[in-house]
Amino acid sequence: MSVTTDGDRVVLTHPEDKTSTVTILNYGATVISWKLKGKEQLWLSEGAKLDGSKPVRGGIPLVFPVFGKNKTDEALSKLPQHGLARNSTWEFLGQTKSNPPTVQFALSPEIANPELTKVWPFDFSLILTVELGIDFLKTDIEVTNPSKTQELKFNWLFHTYLKTEDIEDTFVSNLVGMELYDQLLQEAYVDKHPVVTIHEEKDVIYRNIDDERLIQVVRKGEPIHTLKRHNLPDAVVWNPWIAKSKSMADFEPKTGYQTMLCVEPGHVHDLITLAPGETWSAYQLLYRDTLKYQAI
Numbered sequence: 001m002s003v004t005t006d007g008d009r010v011v012l013t014h015p016e017d018k019t020s021t022v023t024i025l026n027y028g029a030t031v032i033s034w035k036l037k038g039k040e041q042l043w044l045s046e047g048a049k050l051d052g053s054k055p056v057r058g059g060i061p062l063v064f065p066v067f068g069k070n071k072t073d074e075a076l077s078k079l080p081q082h083g084l085a086r087n088s089t090w091e092f093l094g095q096t097k098s099n100p101p102t103v104q105f106a107l108s109p110e111i112a113n114p115e116l117t118k119v120w121p122f123d124f125s126l127i128l129t130v131e132l133g134i135d136f137l138k139t140d141i142e143v144t145n146p147s148k149t150q151e152l153k154f155n156w157l158f159h160t161y162l163k164t165e166d167i168e169d170t171f172v173s174n175l176v177g178m179e180l181y182d183q184l185l186q187e188a189y190v191d192k193h194p195v196v197t198i199h200e201e202k203d204v205i206y207r208n209i210d211d212e213r214l215i216q217v218v219r220k221g222e223p224i225h226t227l228k229r230h231n232l233p234d235a236v237v238w239n240p241w242i243a244k245s246k247s248m249a250d251f252e253p254k255t256g257y258q259t260m261l262c263v264e265p266g267h268v269h270d271l272i273t274l275a276p277g278e279t280w281s282a283y284q285l286l287y288r289d290t291l292k293y294q295a296i
């Protein structure tokens with residue numbers, strides 16, 4: 001069996017290589033583990049709550065319909081940070097393909113967290129498709145506006161926590177020349193650094209990155225993660241470093257910032273607007289590749 005479930009989580013195992021697996025919680029449809037040839041690729045906090053009491057700290061939480069805290073849109077500003085998808089239990093729709101093993105999850109207002117749909121009373125239909133290749137993980141999202149009268153405005157983001165052995169030896173490439181918004185300095189500027197390195201708290205949003213531009217996480221000269229995006233023009237790079245890690249109760253161990261890095265492809269600078277009946281889709285593809293240097 002390449003797909004098993006115990007009601008709370010779904011596990012996919014690749015039929016041609018049993019050491020490639022992915023585990024998805026129904027809560028938040030959160031990917032909490034992805035093993036590529038036996039090696040874990042995602043960072044998951046030892047203090048993460050996996051019982052539905054809190055969004056998962058680690059893996060790939062899904063951010064919808066708002067990234068961060070919205071301050072301008074009347075309805076979106078009533079939602080908590082990062083919206084309602086990561087704190088709602090999704091419906092497991094089942095397996096749609098046997099090789100590569102592929103499954104789908106769905107979320108709509110009927111089953112989403114009622115406290116949150118009360119303050120954001122919009123109709124929506126989300127379908128998440130997770131495909132496990134022998135050497136890749138693809139997460140694909142489709143958002144439909146089923147309303148006959150109302151527009152649907154939202155952000156989308158895959159909040160991907162990547163694992164690295166040592167953040168001080170790690171850099172992120174191919175973002176040189178991109179415009180970014182620094183959430184800590186609250187300033188926008190163009191990144192002139194040839195690569196992104198992390199030596200302190202970092203929380204920046206790169207904007208308008210072309211689909212052709214791969215983002216690579218490189219350690220000691222070796223690309224340990226390659227990230228391809230479709231329809232996701234923005235990417236957050238986040239590492240909480242020492243003080244912020246201490247302030248997050250579910251961030252464990254407190255030294256965990258040394259072995260993680262969030263690279264989060266999304267559509268967060270602007271809101272996506274869907275007219276009644278329209279659908280929008282996007283995906284993130286994680287895999288291993290050789291070093292692909294892309295200049296400005």
Ligand SMILES: O=P(O)(O)OC[C@H]1O[C@H](O)[C@H](O)[C@@H](O)[C@@H]1O
Nearest residue numbers: 081082183203204236238262264
């Ligand atoms: O603590 P959370 O709500 O999960 O957010 C964790 C982080 O998410 C993103 O990376 C944001 O850019 C950060 O500002 C935020 O701290």
